[in-house]
Amino acid sequence: xxxxxxxxxxxxxxxxxxxxxxxxxxxxxxxxxxxxxxxxxxxxxxxxxxxxxxxxxxxxxxxxxxxxxxxxxxxxxxxxxxxxxxxxxxxxxxxxxxxxxxxxxxxxxxxxxxxxxxxxxxxxxxxxxxxxxxxxxxxxxxxxxxxxxxxxxxxxxxxxxxxxxxxxxxxxxxxxxxxxxxxxxxxxxxxxxxxxxxxxxxxxxxxxxxxxxxxxxxxxxxxxxxxxxxxxxxxxxxxxxxxxxxxxxxxxxxxxxxxxxxxxxxxxxxxxxxxxxxxxxxxxxxxxxxxxxxxxxxxxxxxxxxxxxxxxxxxxxxxxxxxxxxxxxxxxxxxxxxxxxxxxxxxxxxxxxxxxxxxxxxxxxxxxxxxxxxxxxxxxxxxxxxxxxxxxxxxxxxxxxxxxxxxxxxxxxxxxxxxxxxxxxxxxxxxxxxxxxxxxxxxxxxxxxxxxxxxxxxxxxxxxxxxxxxxxxxxxxxxxxxxxxxxxxxxxxxxxxxxxxxxx
Amino acid sequence: xxxxxxxxxxxxxxxxxxxxxxxxxxxxxxxxxxxxxxxxxxxxxxxxxxxxxxxxxxxxxxxxxxxxxxxxxxxxxxxxxxxxxxxxxxxxxxxxxxxxxxxxxxxxxxxxxxxxxxxxxxxxxxxxxxxxxxxxxxxxxxxxxxxxxxxxxxxxxxxxxxxxxxxxxxxxxxxxxxxxxxxxxxxxxxxxxxxxxxxxxxxxxxxxxxxxxxxxxxxxxxxxxxxxxxxxxxxxxxxxxxxxxxxxxxxxxxxxxxxxxxxxxxxxxxxxxxxxxxxxxxxxxxxxxxxxxxxxxxxxxxxxxxxxxxxxxxxxxxxxxxxxxxxxxxxxxxxxxxxxxxxxx
Numbered sequence: 136x137x138x139x140x141x142x143x144x145x146x147x148x149x150x151x152x153x154x155x156x157x158x159x160x161x162x163x164x165x166x167x168x169x170x171x172x173x174x175x176x177x178x179x180x181x182x183x184x185x186x187x188x189x190x191x192x193x194x195x196x197x198x199x200x201x202x203x204x205x206x207x208x209x210x211x212x213x214x215x216x217x218x219x220x221x222x223x224x225x226x227x228x229x230x231x232x233x234x235x236x237x238x239x240x241x242x243x244x245x246x247x248x249x250x251x252x253x254x255x256x257x258x259x260x261x262x263x264x265x266x267x268x269x270x271x272x273x274x275x276x277x278x279x280x281x282x283x284x285x286x287x288x289x290x291x292x293x294x295x296x297x298x299x300x301x302x303x304x305x306x307x308x309x310x311x312x313x314x315x316x317x318x319x320x321x322x323x324x325x326x327x328x329x330x331x332x333x334x335x336x337x338x339x340x341x342x343x344x345x346x347x348x349x350x351x352x353x354x355x356x357x358x359x360x361x362x363x364x365x366x367x368x369x370x371x372x373x374x375x376x377x378x379x380x381x382x383x384x385x386x387x388x389x390x391x392x393x394x395x396x397x398x399x400x401x402x403x404x405x406x407x408x409x410x411x412x413x414x415x416x417x418x419x420x421x422x423x424x425x426x427x428x429x430x431x432x433x434x435x436x437x438x439x440x441x442x443x444x445x446x447x448x449x450x451x452x453x454x455x456x457x458x459x460x461x462x463x464x465x466x467x468x469x470x471x472x473x474x475x476x477x478x479x480x481x482x483x484x485x486x487x488x489x490x491x492x493x494x495x496x497x498x499x500x501x502x503x504x505x506x507x508x509x510x511x512x513x514x515x516x517x518x519x520x521x522x523x524x525x526x527x528x529x530x531x532x533x534x535x536x537x538x539x540x541x542x543x544x545x546x547x548x549x550x551x552x553x554x555x556x557x558x559x560x561x562x563x564x565x566x567x568x569x570x571x572x573x574x575x576x577x578x579x580x581x582x583x584x585x586x587x588x589x590x591x592x593x594x595x596x597x598x599x600x601x602x603x604x605x606x607x608x609x610x611x612x613x614x615x616x617x618x619x620x621x622x623x624x625x626x627x628x629x630x631x632x633x634x635x636x637x638x639x
Numbered sequence: 640x641x642x643x644x645x646x647x648x649x650x651x652x653x654x655x656x657x658x659x660x661x662x663x664x665x666x667x668x669x670x671x672x673x674x675x676x677x678x679x680x681x682x683x684x685x686x687x688x689x690x691x692x693x694x695x696x697x698x699x700x701x702x703x704x705x706x707x708x709x710x711x712x713x714x715x716x717x718x719x720x721x722x723x724x725x726x727x728x729x730x731x732x733x734x735x736x737x738x739x740x741x742x743x744x745x746x747x748x749x750x751x752x753x754x755x756x757x758x759x760x761x762x763x764x765x766x767x768x769x770x771x772x773x774x775x776x777x778x779x780x781x782x783x784x785x786x787x788x789x790x791x792x793x794x795x796x797x798x799x800x801x802x803x804x805x806x807x808x809x810x811x812x813x814x815x816x817x818x819x820x821x822x823x824x825x826x827x828x829x830x831x832x833x834x835x836x837x838x839x840x841x842x843x844x845x846x847x848x849x850x851x852x853x854x855x856x857x858x859x860x861x862x863x864x865x866x867x868x869x870x871x872x873x874x875x876x877x878x879x880x881x882x883x884x885x886x887x888x889x890x891x892x893x894x895x896x897x898x899x900x901x902x903x904x905x906x907x908x909x910x911x912x913x914x915x916x917x918x919x920x921x922x923x924x925x926x927x928x929x930x931x932x933x934x935x936x937x938x939x940x941x942x943x944x945x946x947x948x949x950x951x952x953x954x955x956x957x958x959x960x961x962x963x964x965x966x967x968x969x970x971x972x973x974x975x976x977x978x979x980x981x982x983x984x
Contacts, residue, residue, distance in 0.1 A: 163787075163791070471652070471655075474652065474656055474964075475656050475659050475660070477960075477964070478656050478660060478957055478960045478961045478964060479660065479663070479957060479960075480915070480953060480956035480957060480960065482922055482923075483922065483937055483949075483952065483953055483956060484667075484953070486922070486937070486938065486941060487667060487668075487941055487949060487953070488667070490941050490942075491667070491671065491672060491673055492673075563794070563795055567797045570797060570799075571797065571799060571923050574799055574923065574926075575922070575923060575926050575938060589799070589800075589803065592803075593803075593927075598803075598806055598807055598810075598811050599811055601807070601811055601812055601815060603807060606803060606807055607803075607804065607807070610797065610799075610800030610803060610804070611800075613797060613800065614795055614796045614797065614800060617794075617795035617796070617797070618791065618792065618795035618796070619795075620795070621791050621794045621795040622791065625791060
């Protein structure tokens with residue numbers, strides 16, 4: 136960059152002041168600026184505004200998601216028909232208390248809970264329970280789970296039965312649902328983690344899911360297993376009342392093995408009823424917070440739009456100025472390249488290039504920029520053609536200025552006002568192009584952009600479920616941001632473009 | 640530079656551009672493509688021996704040299720076959736287990752695309768140009784402010800967002816609330832389709848075609864209005880308008896007979912220029928409404944690595960654009976006497 140002398144600085148400062156005088160009187164432009172500043176603010180402070188980070192979705196005791204799929208926005212509860220819809224209730228191990236304790240079990244409670252069982256020659260079962268309380272005042276939740284991760288260390292090898300069971304108890308006793316509904320099964324033997332997901336419908340009424348199976352530990356090394364269950368919530372949460380979730384760990388030596396000991400290390404335990412009402416904008420199919428995705432989308436969209444516009448404008452200015460000033464074969468070549476590029480169908484080409492060369496967000500931005508500079512370079516060239524015949528260029532030449540000096544100090548500053556308007560108006564184009572690409576599934580899968588949110592909404596059936604809180608906000612956010620840029624660009628165009636100004 | 644020389648130069652440049660585009664089209668799909676052999680994508684262990692080679696022969700990728708199968712050379716054999724096929728408007732066979740002639744499929748798909756896009760374009764222009772005229776002739780009035788607002792709005796709002804909203808409201812919400820669909824959004828005809836040639840066939844077609852047409856019209860007419868308004872405002876500052884007004888010509892005649900007529904050539908040019916742009920832009924529209932047109936075909940072809948189809952579509956897009964550019968240049972040169980001589984864009 137050229138270093139400006141003091142006089143020049145004053146001149147440029149005055150120019151900017153004059154521009155601002157014109158700009159802040161322009162209502163549309165000012166509105167656009169306010170929109171843009173708002174978005175920039177949200178983009179910068181996305182971490183603080185969004186309750187969750189979409190790149191690291193929240194995991195409460197191991198389960199992803201913050202509420203049931205397609206949960207409504209929480210404020211929808213002001214309508215009477217949604218008032219009783221379930222909310223998300225979480226109880227983690229920290230909320231649980233030890234409620235029942237056989238005398239000889241030693242318990243060490245830290246981040247983890249250690250249960251040390253010793254048989255002392257008695258063959259009777261010993262057990263310990265930990266429990267949490269829930270005050271449940273809603274309609275039954277679409278799903279809920281209880282999850283606990285533990286490992287067991289048995290000494291010596293054989294002869295001990297360790298069981299884990301989960302109970303859900305209501306304050307009002309009811310024999311129908313006072314049954315355990317989660318079982319430890321052998322199914323998880325070769326897999327370290329097991330996720331059992333029982334939708335309400337398939338299990339309804341059958342007693343099979345309620346059986347307890349006991350797991351006999353036969354191996355020496357500690358084993359970590361994890362059981363998740365979503366169960367017939369309709370029956371279990373039929374009454375609005377207080378509930379108790381109970382995890383019972385049982386220990387019993389087999390006959391003939393009276394001197395046994397076992398350590399059960401409970402790493403985590405968590406209970407959650409997934410709500411149908413959540414946050415500002417509800418959730419999507421994968422139980423993640425829509426509002427967080429939306430807020431983080433601001434950052435990505437601004438980045439894509441501004442980066443693509445800056446690159447394409449710089450290239451456009453460079454090619455336009457060089458072509459216009461140098462003339463001759465260089466001019467002809469550059470303009471023919473421009474012609475060819477203008478004849479290429481941009482969106483189809485972007486699709487095929489992205490499909491072939493891995494959809495990376497910066498690659499997409501670069502491609503959008505490469506196909507976006509031709510119009511501006513023509514305009515710049517036309518302007519340079521008229522400027523270069525002006526006397527001040529001739530006097531600069533006479534004073535011995537080099538070509539590069541004239542380009543940088545005389546031509547570029549003169550085309551910058553036009554380029555500014557073009558650059559601002561190129562931003563919405565880039566944002567919408569990227570959104571369109573992501574929408575049809577040719578975006579970067581690592582970034583949750585607004586286009587991808589719409590693609591997910593389309594693919595996950597948000598439309599048929601009328602989940603407007605997922606389908607509408609990304610498009611609306613995009614529209615408002617683009618309008619902001621269009622408004623600013625329109626205002627700047629009116630101010631710097633003398634042809635438009637004359638008509639004022 | 641005389642007019643003839645100017646036109647000759649533009650034609651030569653157009654052909655050159657077309658040739659460059661053809662080469663880019665060839666390079667992208669056959670040289671830079673990460674998939675070296677398309678037959679490996681559809682290879683199936685149950686296929687009989689030699690079936691793969693037969694398919695490759697049909698696609699022009701291999702041939703029988705008397706003793707064994709041999710790959711066709713990329714250059715010159717494949718290259719010249721490709722060029723010959725494009726010049727004869729015959730795109731060969733699609734890369735599928737059962738190869739079908741691309742030209743046949745393109746014909747009916749093009750019909751579908753032109754149906755929605757042609758009508759949408761008619762809608763946009765017939766709404767946009769009168770609105771722009773109204774706004775421009777009453778500068779600063781309510782119509783003017785509304786036109787600027789609508790114009791800027793349609794500039795910023797993504798077309799596919801309007802379409803999503805349309806589907807959400809008029810298909811799903813309407814269907815859930817009233818139990819029947821106001822518009823169908825997906826496909827061209829219901830299944831089973833009504834017998835062709837009857838009135839119910841046309842009605843069914845329209846029932847499916849109206850959502851894309853309406854949404855495209857809504858998304859596009861604003862910029863036509865804005866453009867037309869700016870043009871008419873420019874024209875109204877000309878000296879001959881002042882002369883006409885000074886003569887006592889009615890304001891109505893000033894606008895329609897003097898100002899509007901003078902801006903017709905650029906409007907025609909813009910119409911010509913925007914045709915290919917709208918055709919390529921239909922990719923998203925056809926994706927949303929599952930409309931089996933060219934754009935939908937293109938996306939499907941790319942996802943299945945059916946590159947002859949993608950090549951044919953891209954080539955046609957580029958061809959359309961080059962022709963449109965050429966026509967626009969001619970119109971500028973022929974229709975507007977002011978630009979006839981010495982024009983250089």
